[in-house]
Amino acid sequence: MLLDNGLLLGLVVLVPFIAAALIPALGKLAPKAVAWFAVLAALILAGLVALLVPDIFLDNVAPIGMGDGIEYNWIPDAGITFGFHIDPLALTLAVIASFIGMLAVIYSVKYMEGKKGLPRYYSLVLLFIGSMVCLVFTNNLLVLYIFWEIIGLCSYALIGFYNEDPKAAKAGIKAFVFTRIGDIGLLLGIFILYLGAGTFNIQDIIANPPTMEYLGPAAFLFILGAMGKSAQVPLHVWLPDAMEAPTTISALIHAATLVNSGIYILARMSPVFFDIPGWGTMLLFIGGLTALLAAVMACAEPDLKKLLAYSTISQLGYMVFALGIIVNEPDIGLVQIGILAATFHLFSHAIFKALLFLGAGSVIHSVGTRDMREMGGLKDTMKITHWTMLFGALALAGIVPFSGFWSKDLIFAGAWEADMWFPLFVVVLTAVLTVAYSLRMYWLVFQGKPRNNAHTHESPGAMTLPLVILAVGAVASWALIGVFSGAMHAPVYGFDGAESYDIPGFLEHTFTSSAVLLSFLAMGLGLLIFIARRNYLLRKPRTFLLKLAAKGFHFDTFYNGVLCRLRIMAKGLRHTQTGDANMNAVGIAAAFLLAFIFIFIWGVF
Amino acid sequence: MELSDVQINMLASLVLLFLGLYCVISKKNLVKIIVGIEIMAKGALLSFIASGGANIQSVVIIAIGIDAIIAAVALSIIVNAWKHTKSLDVTKLTKLRG
Secondary structure, eight states: SSHHHHHHHHHHHHHHHHHHHHHHHHHHOGGGHHHHHHHHHHHHHHHHHHHHHHIIISSOOSSSSSSSSOEEEEEGGGGGGEEBBBBBHHHHHHHHHHHHHHHHHHHHHHHHHTTTHHHHHHHOOOHHHHHHHHHHHHHBHHHHHHHHHHHHHHHHHHHHHHSHHHHHHHHHHHHHHHHHHHHHHHHHHHHHHHHHHHHBBBHHHHHHHHHOHHHHHHHHHHHHHHHHTOOOSSSOOOHHHHGSHHHHHIIIIIIHHHHHHHHHHHHHHHHHTTTTTTHHHHHHHHHHHHHHHHHHHHHTTOHHHHHHHHHHHHHHHHHHHHHHHHEEETTTEEEETHHHHHHHHHHHHHHEEEEEEHHHHHHHHHHHBBBBGOOOTTTTTTTHHHHHHHHHHHHHHOOTHHHHHHHHHHHHHHHHHHTOHHHHHHHEEEEHHHHHHHHHHHHHHSSOOOSSOOOOOOOOOOHHHHHHHHHHHHHHHHHHHHHHHHHSSSSGGTTTTTOOOHHHHHHHHHSSSSHHHHHOOOOOOOOHHOOOOOOOSSSSSHHHHHHHHHHHGGGHHHHHHHHHHHHHHHHGGGGGGOOOOHHHHHHHHHHHHHHHHHHHHHHHO | OOOHHHHHHHHHHHHHHHHHHHHHHHBHHHHHHHHHHHHHHHHHHHHHHOOOOTTTTHEEEHHHHHHHHHHHHHHHHHHHHHHHHHBGGGOOTTTTOO
């Protein structure tokens, strides 16, 4: 340990925020240095977070922050203290956020070169990464909610970063409004838990959970909050539109920060909620439905980035699904066996999805369009991008040695052990479609003949270096399962359902479980579908299902209809706004008088 | 009937409050409306002072400070309104009409 824990955590909290505050000033003084300053700050943050890794993952010490007095008393009377609780779950998320964030910042140096408003961009990116790290490290629900809001704000501002483009501005607002529905749910859930438990401290709530009348509604509201941030059906519509953002931001949102926060809060709070009847089933069905619908939509999507967005929604569906795998062990009672699979899939997903998005950015940078129908034949001109994207696509599809296979198989194995046949069928069907659309994406972009006249070229080193690093991760990250599951299994952290595997044990568990047959079945069927349809990839969708999927199953039409009705209803109320300041003052005085009279009568009776 | 000091102060603050309210409701000039708001605020301050209490001095001083900030912001809004419309008439500022 180089640094004292208190100092280290203080630096982790302060570095990104101070850097984010300094960047606008630096933008005035030395505009050229902004990007490198941001890279430096991101590197420092990643290094500081990495310093925590040995303690938690190798030595399995007690959760940092629990009982060692490292906390900042903000409003102690109301129980609002900024304390820490760092366990494998939190640290995994923080490592993902800081490292993938760092790679995205390095990649931005070239990708965003010469764009307008760069200080704003880097400042918001650092704020984004820093808030995500603080969100997972804190042990206080109210503080968590504050950072939850900050990442919502950053996602809004960054999705609409090209604010002169009305489409981008609208996409930002849409993301903000839809995640807001979830945010309100989460805030209400936090207050209901507070009413029941009398504290905002997550560990105290886990130790003394409130009674069921508080837990039930709170659990539902927490799921709503996670649905908003993690883009679960039916609140997923903002994520495909968020593709108007710069590609680095898409990578940040999809792999490192925003969408993981919903999964995090479900995983973090699941020890409180998992014995509520219906909690597991609800997660299984939300997750399964999301995974399946998004996979179907991805099969019909011509836009490269939107296809990746749908694949993210689908993979997030897997994680929510895995969190819902709860079995009733005869001696112990309910055990949440899916938590290891969910966090492990989150980990491998973060790596290969960041890889795919940054690769897509490299492709778009070179070709100048996002439409896959106008790409093709890039495998010769963009060698590094081609190979790394291929690795990413295979990891997404879950082909054998790549990381997606292992974590997805862990989810199948969990569902198999729990005898959940119908949900299992849904996710296996999703896996089949995942193989089909990943290969479709790869084929349309890199194979075949070029379908446009753009002069394509390989991207510069600052862009390919992160790609290569992430590609290595997409092949090899599963080998960390030993360290990872060992830490999750360690009793000090209290994840009862997490098994511990060493690497040979994990291989044995994977290949001897019957679920591996399902994985191979999914690979085979997906490959067959792809080969059967290979010659029709450019054709417009003809079947009813694909046509519907290309329209996003009309979720947008539905929301639009609701909003139109609301607007018509609101039109009648508009006449009460006279726009006359004097009349408004009369209104204020009248309301005050009414309140006064009300209180007076109340006092008399 | 003999009025105590507290009651006199309270009555005065009530008078100030209604004076300010009348000013805000009836005047068309933006500056006069701000003057009305300030009068109302002073009425509220007077009632604070009248009610007494141990720490009322610090509360009132902070309230006066906030009051000054409100006046400054409001006046800057007026300056901008003047730049846009070349008039100080509130009846011309009806962009928020439904």
